Amino acid sequence: MKVLVTGASGYLGGRLCHALLRHGHAVRAFVRRSSDLSSLPARSKGVALEIAYGDVTDYSSVLEACTGCQVVFHAAAIVDTWLPCWF
Structure with a gap:
């Protein structure tokens, strides 16, 4: 099965990509061009990891990544220390 993971360069998304690949799934990691990809599994022979560049706020890039x-x-999430706390 082919799985798209948004926010794949983040902590949760990166761990999810590792787990999905271990269970034999093909993974498309949806990341921004400016993302640090060091937490993602190394793309090598036998690793079914594909990188899709885009942004979740850009409908056309999301649609293309989902194909x-x-x-x-x-x-994917906004993670920033300066954002106000709502609770």
Whole structure:
């Protein structure tokens, strides 16, 4: 099964990519061009990891990334220490 993971360069998304690959799934990691990809599995022979560049706020890049995927895990989030706390 081909799986799209948004926020794949983040802590949760990166761990999810590792787990999905261990279980034999093909993974498309959806990341921004400016993302640090060091937490993602190394792309080598036998590793079914594909990188898709885009932004979750850009509809066309999300639509393109979803093409051919059977499942989407949405792990993208705004993480910033200066944002106000709502609770």
